Amino acid sequence: MTAPVQEFQTQRFAKWWKDLGLRKLLAWQATILISQMTTGYDESVVGSFQSMKPWVKDMGYPDSSRIGLITSIVFVGGFVGALVASPTADYFGRRVGMFVGSTLTFVGTIIQTAAQTAGMFIGGRFLIGFGISFTCVAGPSLLFELAHPAMRGTISSLFNVLWYVGSIIAAWTTFGTGYMSTSWSWRIPSLIQGVPALLVMMSVLCGLPESPRWLCANHRIEEAQQLLAKYHSNGNLHSALVIHEMEEIHILLEAEAAAKKSGQNSWSVLYRSPANRKRIALVATIALLTLWNGQGVIAYYFSPILTSIGITSTPQQTGINGGLQVWNLLFSLAGALLADRIGRRTLWMISFVGMILANVPLTISSAMYAQHGYKGASYTVVIFLFLYDAAFNLANNPLLYCYPTELLPFAIRAKGLSVQVAVSQAALTVNQYVNPIALDSIGFYYYIFYLGMLILGTCIIFFTFPETKGKTEVELAALFEDPKLDRADPITLEGLEAALDHVSEPCEKSAVVTKNQASNSL
Numbered sequence: 154m155t156a157p158v159q160e161f162q163t164q165r166f167a168k169w170w171k172d173l174g175l176r177k178l179l180a181w182q183a184t185i186l187i188s189q190m191t192t193g194y195d196e197s198v199v200g201s202f203q204s205m206k207p208w209v210k211d212m213g214y215p216d217s218s219r220i221g222l223i224t225s226i227v228f229v230g231g232f233v234g235a236l237v238a239s240p241t242a243d244y245f246g247r248r249v250g251m252f253v254g255s256t257l258t259f260v261g262t263i264i265q266t267a268a269q270t271a272g273m274f275i276g277g278r279f280l281i282g283f284g285i286s287f288t289c290v291a292g293p294s295l296l297f298e299l300a301h302p303a304m305r306g307t308i309s310s311l312f313n314v315l316w317y318v319g320s321i322i323a324a325w326t327t328f329g330t331g332y333m334s335t336s337w338s339w340r341i342p343s344l345i346q347g348v349p350a351l352l353v354m355m356s357v358l359c360g361l362p363e364s365p366r367w368l369c370a371n372h373r374i375e376e377a378q379q380l381l382a383k384y385h386s387n388g389n390l391h392s393a394l395v396i397h398e399m400e401e402i403h404i405l406l407e408a409e410a411a412a413k414k415s416g417q418n419s420w421s422v423l424y425r426s427p428a429n430r431k432r433i434a435l436v437a438t439i440a441l442l443t444l445w446n447g448q449g450v451i452a453y454y455f456s457p458i459l460t461s462i463g464i465t466s467t468p469q470q471t472g473i474n475g476g477l478q479v480w481n482l483l484f485s486l487a488g489a490l491l492a493d494r495i496g497r498r499t500l501w502m503i504s505f506v507g508m509i510l511a512n513v514p515l516t517i518s519s520a521m522y523a524q525h526g527y528k529g530a531s532y533t534v535v536i537f538l539f540l541y542d543a544a545f546n547l548a549n550n551p552l553l554y555c556y557p558t559e560l561l562p563f564a565i566r567a568k569g570l571s572v573q574v575a576v577s578q579a580a581l582t583v584n585q586y587v588n589p590i591a592l593d594s595i596g597f598y599y600y601i602f603y604l605g606m607l608i609l610g611t612c613i614i615f616f617t618f619p620e621t622k623g624k625t626e627v628e629l630a631a632l633f634e635d636p637k638l639d640r641a642d643p644i645t646l647e648g649l650e651a652a653l654d655h656v657s658e659p660c661e662k663s664a665v666v667t668k669n670q671a672s673n674s675l
Contacts, residue, residue: 241287247295323346327339
């Protein structure tokens with residue numbers, strides 16, 4: 154890590170709350186984090202609706218196939234929206250992407266709340282999913298690009314942690330309204346779902362800062378420098394940190410400009426160079442590994458799992474589920490805080506090995522109860538369900554958006570995140586239909602399939618996931634261009650310029666600025 158960032162970490166990072174610029178920046182970033190509450194809220198609240206008699210009546214007593222459509226349509230909307238979210242964030246800015254996504258989500262929430270038929274409810278949910286995809290593309294990008302270098306890893310890791318905050322709020326809201334006998338039992342929780350989107354819309358209208366990298370890419374260099382100075386150095390335009398950040402942005406953007414001139418400003422940029430193919434392959438792999446590791450079965454079918462081991466009363470199931478959500482939030486926070494301490498790669502390995510260690514006794518205990526009815530085995534299952542989720546949330550939750558955002562350079566960040574969101578939504582749709590059938594057909598044997606997936610995932614992480622801890626954006630951009638860089642000691646800015654001279658197809662030698670040129674351009 155370069156000197157200006159190290160200096161901030163050692164002298165000021167421990168007292169960020171005394172820094173006016175950072176306090177303002179963190180307040181703005183909190184509104185970006187809030188956007189992810191909508192996702193967690195949505196995926197929790199719909200399951201609760203299905204146990205409410207007024208909702209069942211208002212939806213026309215839907216059968217299992219209609220309920221499957223109601224649940225999965227939000228993922229379909231997310232898949233379609235992901236294809237549009239990237240150009241919006243790239244051409245109009247990250248702020249516009251956040252505003253469009255939040256507006257669509259808010260409108261979808263209103264339609265869903267006012268629904269008089271299942272068709273209207275489904276239409277609202279499609280729009281909600283469509284909007285969520287925008288905030289899932291623009292949100293992590295803006296969060297990462299606004300963050301102070303010394304806080305970037307931790308702040309980026311917190312984005313998906315807010316998923317559980319939304320989930321917990323949804324669980325307790327529906328618990329409170331579930332006793333109502335009118336349609337307001339589900340309309341009130343549905344209406345509350347629009348609150349995070351409304352807050353994000355208001356924050357954009359009230360001046361949410363734009364990404365400095367996007368400003369520089371659109372020739373608004375002075376505005377970008379002022380923004381960095383305001384939030385990273387309390388208005389000091391000539392601080393070493395601001396100058397360093399501007400130099401870093403210029404080096405990256407000049408190199409990426411060559412890619413645009415060579416005809417790589419379209420989606421083809423994702424696969425034309427070996428480096429970008431590696432990045433996109435990793436991003437898609439992350440999306441699949443986080444959804445096909447067995448935790449999704451626990452998350453979406455917790456009640457049937459508890460029923461299968463003899464825990465059938467509603468108070469017991471509600472209490473265990475409520476405790477599990479708080480447990481998940483705590484371990485997600487722990488993972489976000491550990492990401493900058495032990496590294497992303499290490500955290501991924503701990504998470505997947507931990508899930509393997511929990512999967513084996515979970516499968517054995519489930520089998521013992523299913524075959525012999527041992528009461529003690531049912532309690533063991535609950536314990537290992539909690540441990541499974543703990544291991545999952547150490548990495549899979551906080552790093553789901555943070556790690557891909559670090560792997561993707563600015564020029565393809567929005568496109569790459571769109572790919573991740575699209576793959577995630579497609580995988581979620583598959584899960585929605587496959588998991589219940591598999592659980593019903595083969596029961597605990599389904600865990601064995603996921604044990605194989607966990608072992609495969611661990612091997613993929615060990616052999617292909619690079620470490621991104623402590624690296625600047627320029628170092629991250631150069632990471633995939635030279636296989637030796639991810640094993641090398643931290644390199645200097647001058648060394649990075651030399652590394653970028655040898656980047657693959659998109660970047661030609663003439664496109665790279667030297668340190669002096671970058672300084673003069675300020």
